[in-house]
Amino acid sequence: MRIKIGVIDxxxxxxxxxxxxxxxxxxxxxxxNNKIEILANExxxxxxxxxxxxxxxxxxxxxxxxxxxxxxxxxxxxTEDLLIAxxxxxxxxxxxxxxxxxxxxxxKTPYHKLHDICKKAFDKGVIICAAHQNMPGFDTYPASFPxxxxxxxxxxxxxxxxxxxxxxxxxxxKGTTQRLAWTNKGYRITSGTSFATAHFSALxxxxxxxxxxxxxxxxxxYHSLKEGSNKEVTILQYAPTTERFYFHKKDTNIDxxxxxxxxxxxxxxxxxxxxxxxxxxxEFSTILNFRSxxxxxxxxxxxxPRRFNFFNQSISNEFLVKKSIEEEDFAxxxxxxxxxxxxxxxxxxxxxxxxxxxxxxxxxKNIITWDFNVYNYIKKQILKLKLNYxxxxxLPKATQKSFDExxxxxxxxxxxxxxxxxxxxxxxxxxxxxxxxxxxxxxxxGYKLSHLSTEPQGILLGSEFVFPYGHKxxxxxxxxxxxxxxxxxxxxxERYNRPHIIVSGTQGKFLPRGxxxxxxTGEGLLSSLHYxxxxxxxxxxxxxxxxxxxxxxxxxxxxIKIYSKAKILFFVMTPWERNYKTINKxxxxxxxxxxxxxEMYEKMKELQNTLGLPVINIMDKNNDxxxxxxxxxxFSK
Numbered sequence: 001m002r003i004k005i006g007v008i009d010x011x012x013x014x015x016x017x018x019x020x021x022x023x024x025x026x027x028x029x030x031x032x033n034n035k036i037e038i039l040a041n042e043x044x045x046x047x048x049x050x051x052x053x054x055x056x057x058x059x060x061x062x063x064x065x066x067x068x069x070x071x072x073x074x075x076x077x078x079t080e081d082l083l084i085a086x087x088x089x090x091x092x093x094x095x096x097x098x099x100x101x102x103x104x105x106x107x108k109t110p111y112h113k114l115h116d117i118c119k120k121a122f123d124k125g126v127i128i129c130a131a132h133q134n135m136p137g138f139d140t141y142p143a144s145f146p147x148x149x150x151x152x153x154x155x156x157x158x159x160x161x162x163x164x165x166x167x168x169x170x171x172x173x174k175g176t177t178q179r180l181a182w183t184n185k186g187y188r189i190t191s192g193t194s195f196a197t198a199h200f201s202a203l204x205x206x207x208x209x210x211x212x213x214x215x216x217x218x219x220x221x222y223h224s225l226k227e228g229s230n231k232e233v234t235i236l237q238y239a240p241t242t243e244r245f246y247f248h249k250k251d252t253n254i255d256x257x258x259x260x261x262x263x264x265x266x267x268x269x270x271x272x273x274x275x276x277x278x279x280x281x282x283e284f285s286t287i288l289n290f291r292s293x294x295x296x297x298x299x300x301x302x303x304x305p306r307r308f309n310f311f312n313q314s315i316s317n318e319f320l321v322k323k324s325i326e327e328e329d330f331a332x333x334x335x336x337x338x339x340x341x342x343x344x345x346x347x348x349x350x351x352x353x354x355x356x357x358x359x360x361x362x363x364x365k366n367i368i369t370w371d372f373n374v375y376n377y378i379k380k381q382i383l384k385l386k387l388n389y390x391x392x393x394x395l396p397k398a399t400q401k402s403f404d405e406x407x408x409x410x411x412x413x414x415x416x417x418x419x420x421x422x423x424x425x426x427x428x429x430x431x432x433x434x435x436x437x438x439x440x441x442x443x444x445x446g447y448k449l450s451h452l453s454t455e456p457q458g459i460l461l462g463s464e465f466v467f468p469y470g471h472k473x474x475x476x477x478x479x480x481x482x483x484x485x486x487x488x489x490x491x492x493x494e495r496y497n498r499p500h501i502i503v504s505g506t507q508g509k510f511l512p513r514g515x516x517x518x519x520x521t522g523e524g525l526l527s528s529l530h531y532x533x534x535x536x537x538x539x540x541x542x543x544x545x546x547x548x549x550x551x552x553x554x555x556x557x558x559x560i561k562i563y564s565k566a567k568i569l570f571f572v573m574t575p576w577e578r579n580y581k582t583i584n585k586x587x588x589x590x591x592x593x594x595x596x597x598x599e600m601y602e603k604m605k606e607l608q609n610t611l612g613l614p615v616i617n618i619m620d621k622n623n624d625x626x627x628x629x630x631x632x633x634x635f636s637k
Contacts, residue, residue: 002065002095003064003065003097003098003205003208003209004064004065004066004067004095004096004097004098005057005064005065005066005067005096005097005098005099005100005201005202005205006066006067006069006090006093006096006098006099006100007050007053007054007057007066007067007068007069007100008069008071008083008086008087008090008099008100008101008103009045009049009050009053009068009069009070009071009100009101009102009103010045010046010047010048010049010050010051010070010071011026011028011043011044011045011046011047011050011051011068011070011072012024012026012043012045012050012051012053012054012066012068012070013044013045013048013051013181013183013185014043015185016051016055016181016185017181017185018055018058018059018181019051019054019055019058019181021058021062022054022058022062022064022066023064023065023066024043024054024065024066024067024068025041025065025066025067025068026041026042026043026066026067026068026069026070027039027040027041027042027043027068027069027070027089028042028043028069028070028071028072029069029070029071029072029082029085029086029089030072030073031072031073031074031079031081031082032073032074033074036081036082036085038089042070043068043069043070044070045070045183046183047183048181048182048183048186048188049102049194050068050070051181051182051183052180052181052182052188052190052194052195052198053100053102053194053195053197053198054066054068054181055180055181056180056195056198056199056202057100057198057201057202057205059202060159060160060199060202060203060206061202061205061206061209064202064205067090067093067096069086069089069090071083071086078103080105080110080111080113080114081111081113083101083103083105083114083142084111084113084114084117087099087101087114087117087118087121087128087142088117090121090126091117091120091121091124091126096126097125097126097127097205097208098126098127098128098129098201098204098205098208099121099126099127099128099129100129100197100198100201101128101129101130101131101142101143101197102130102131102193102194102195102197102198103130103131103194104130104131104132104133104140104141104142104143105140105141105142106133106139106140107139107141108139108410109411109412109413109414110141110142110411112411112412112413114141114142115141115145115411115412118142118145118147118148119145119147119254121147122147122148122218125217125218127149127204127218127221128142128147128148128149129148129149129151129171129197129200129201129204130142130143130148130149130150130151130197131143131150131151131152131192131193131194131196131197132144132150132151132152132170132193133193134153134192134193139410139411141411144410144411145411146254146408147218147254149171149200149204149222149225150169150170150171151170151171151172151173151193151196151197151200152165152170152171152172152175152193152196152235153172153173153174153175153176153191153192153193153196153235153236154172154173154174154175154176154196154233154234154235154236155176155233155234155236156172156173156174156176156230156233159174159199160203161174161230161233162174162199162200162203162225162229162230162233163229163230163231163232163233163234163235164225164226164229164231164233165234165235168235170235171200171225171229172196172229172233172234172235172236173196173197173199173200173203174195174196174199175191175192175193175194175195175196175197175199175236176191176236177189177190177191178190178191178195180195203225204221204225207221207224207225207228208221211224254408254409257405257408258409258492258495258496259496261402261405261406261409261465261492262409262464262465262489262492262493262495262496262497263464263496263497264295264459264462264463264464267459268295268296268335268368268394268459268460270334270335270366270392270394271295271296271334271335271366271368272296272297272334272335273296273297273299273332273333273334273335274296274297274298274299274333274334274335274336274337274368274460275299275300275301275302275329275332275333275335275336275337276288276298276300276301276302276337276339277301277302277303277336277337277338277339277341277353277356278302278303278304278339278341278349278353279301279302279303279319279321280303280304280307281339281340282428283339283370283455283456283457284301284337284339284457286432286433286436286455286457286461287457287460287461288301288319289433290436290440290461293436293439293461293462294460294461294462295460295462296335296460298319299320299332299333300319300320300321300322300329300332300333301319301320301321301322302321302322302323302325302356303321303322303323304323304341304344304346304348304349304352305323305324305348305349305352306346306348306349307323307349320332325352325355325356325359327359330359330360330363330365333365334365334366335365335366335367335368335392336356336357336360336365336366336367336368337367337368337369337460338353338356338357338367338368338369338371338374339369339370339371340370340371340374340471340472341353341374342371342373342374342377357374357377357378357381358381358385360391361378361381361382361385361387361389361391362385362387364389364390364391365391366391366392366393366394367391367392367393367394368394368395368396368459368460369393369394369395370395370396370456370457370468370472370474371472372395372472372474373472375393375395378393379393394459395474396456396458396459396466396468396474397468397474397475397476398467398468398469398474398475398476398477398485399476399477400476400477402477403477403481403485406485406488406489406492407484407485407488409488409491409492409495410484410488410491412488412491412492412494412495413491414491415487415490415491415494415502415536416494417494417499417500417501417502418500418501418502418538418539418634418635419490419501419502419503419504419535419536419537419538419539420438420501420502420503420504420537420538420539420540420541420569420631421503421504421505421506421532421535421537421539421540421541421566422434422435422438422503422504422505422506422540422541422542422543422572423505423506423510423528423532423540423541423542423543423556423560424506424508424509424510424542424543424544425509425510425511425542425543425544425545425548425552425553425556426508426509426545427470427507427508427509428574428576429543429544429545429572429574429576430543430572430574430618430619431505431506431507431543432453432455432457432458432505433618433619434505434541434543434572434618435451435453435503435504435505436451436461437618437619437627438503438541438627438631439451439503441624441627441628442500442501442627442628442631444624445628447500447501448497448498448499448500449499449500449501449502449503450464450493450494450497450499450501450502450503451463451464451502451503451504452464452465452467452486452489452490452493452502452503452504452535453465453466453467453468453504453505454466454467454468454469454470454504454505454506454507454531455468455470455505455507456468456474464493464496464497465489465492465493467486467489467531469507469527469531470507470508471507479526479527479530480530482527482530482531482533482534483530483533483534484534485534486531486534486535487534487535487536489534490502490534490535490536501631501635504535504537506528506531506532507527507528507531508527508528509528510528510556510559510560511552511555511556511559529563532560532563532564533563533564536564537564537566538565538566538567538634538635539566539567539568539569539631539634539635540560540564540566540567540568540569541568541569541570541571541572542556542557542568542570542571542572543571543572543573543574544571544572544573544607544615545573545574545576545577546573546574546575546576546577546595546599546600546603547577548607550607550610550611553571553607553611554611567634568613569613569630569631569634570613570614570615570616570630571607571608571611571613571614571615571616572615572616572617572618573600573603573604573607573615573616573617575594575595575597575600575617576593576594576595577593577594577595600617601617604616604617614626614630
């Protein structure tokens with residue numbers, strides 16, 4: 001099987017003794033200002049780096065043909081567009097099967113064109129072997145792309161061996177100190193991932209030649225190389241640091257994964273008709289109030305048997321609400337959605353939940369829950385009852401596994417559409433309601449909005465992504481990784497949904513009231529700052545309470561300005577007045593009072609005059625045009 005390797009580098013010294021019998025052809029791609037020209041049959045190497053790469057490959061496979069693609073520019077800088085042009089030139093020549101790229105662009109946001117040309121190469125069956133950085137903590141492209149064989153350095157005595165790091169999905173080859181061909185027909189003793197990549201490219205070529213199968217796919221080759229790796233080989237680190245190299249897992253079906261992660265298209269494809277329990281919880285109230293956003297049909301609502309005041313009589317008039325479990329009712333739904341019933345004080349209500357879940361499991365109904373405790377209880381019940389359960393058990397969560405999946409998209413361009421974030425001075429202010437109302441108003445006028453929800457019920461409201469870090473959080477990703485996680489999610493949402501605006505909101509309060517350790521760590525204050533940094537909003541809508549002082553509100557605004565450049569659009573106020581008092585020296589508790597309409601509007605007017613920005617009731621439909629106008633004006637160019 002005849003194979004040519006393209007070496008994109010500094011050129012090759014074809015007269016060097018180590019490669020004097022090597023069949024070499026090539027070109028130079030020269031960038032002069034913004035123009036790139038092709039110089040045929042010119043590829044002399046002034047630096048020695050490309051000659052070293054060619055020497056390694058030729059030593060391992062003397063019969064290999066090498067195509068040198070020298071990159072050159074007027075200012076000696078190798079830019080992304082020059083690298084893109086080189087890859088494009090190589091894949092246009094069908095005889096080139098492997099590309100060795102012993103260089104990379106260290107960037108958080110590489111050109112999307114670089115991503116696309118590497119994907120094009122992969123789809124055409126061209127194998128790209130590219131070097132990772134020698135130093136830890138840096139993403140390098142194209143090595144970090146999912147469809148590129150990224151290579152790093154390990155301690156390997158036998159040049160014909162290589163390793164594979166399962167955690168990072170990266171290949172390991174000989175990049176330790178070695179004697180290499182260099183300029184002026186000389187040699188240099190050096191090391192690095194560049195040379196590990198050359199060794200690996202040669203090993204890939206050998207594998208292809210040995211199989212003698214020109215129809216082998218890159219996917220098949222990848223698995224073959226993975227299986228044939230030496231499991232004893234580990235990554236070698238040169239940097240004087242305790243930080244380990246961290247490579248993220250890669251999936252070659254990247255767009256399929258993107259659709260699954262960042263859109264609501266397939267998330268609940270198992271659920272058509274749903275039952276809700278317990279309907280009195282605020283999460284379910286939101287779903288019912290914005291049921292037009294729910295992708296499922298709400299067939300039945302279950303409430304607690306011991307409940308003395310029904311939360312909303314109009315809901316009982318519109319939906320079938322049951323406080324008993326009847327066998328025939330289960331034919332009405334395929335999926336049971338369960339809230340925080342284990343938090344109940346009445347035994348009868350908890351036992352009702354147990355019975356409802358057990359009945360659903362025995363009938364193989366799908367179950368969605370956003371409570372870890374409920375999720376674990378259900379898994380134990382399946383084992384305890386020895387059920388051959390074939391339904392889907394779904395818990396919206398963010399884990400280390402999802403972090404690894406998400407980080408495959410870190411190469412995407414920065415978000416280019418407006419981002420609105422809803423924040424608040426406390427919890428239970430209708431922040432999720434505000435987000436959904438914004439989407440309702442803007443969508444009605446023809447705008448396409450995407451929603452990143454921090455409330456678990458977002459999965460039943462068409463949210464493109466759910467990161468439930470509030471009450472009884474199911475987020476287990478370390479907070480120091482939130483910024484990278486959320487910023488990448490934002491990129492994915494834009495890429496796979498193409499919205500005009502992205503909307504999100506924080507959880508709980510944004511500033512402390514009692515300044516205690518428990519308040520900082522237990523009520524999401526620091527979490528909301530991490531989240532804000534990840535979202536990096538362009539505009540803020542602030543939820544406030546009637547009793548909030550101007551000082552508290554201004555402090556919140558100042559805090560936001562420190563961490564972002566977002567502008568405040570307006571304030572929304574809930575009718576709940578909370579009087580806070582301190583007990584046990586440092587614990588702050590709140591007492592609630594529902595304001596009459598005239599009281600509420602008087603307070604809104606007073607705060608609006610003091611703050612100098614509009615304060616509105618977000619649920620008042622008369623404010624729809626105001627909301628639309630303010631947002632349009634904020635982002636008009």
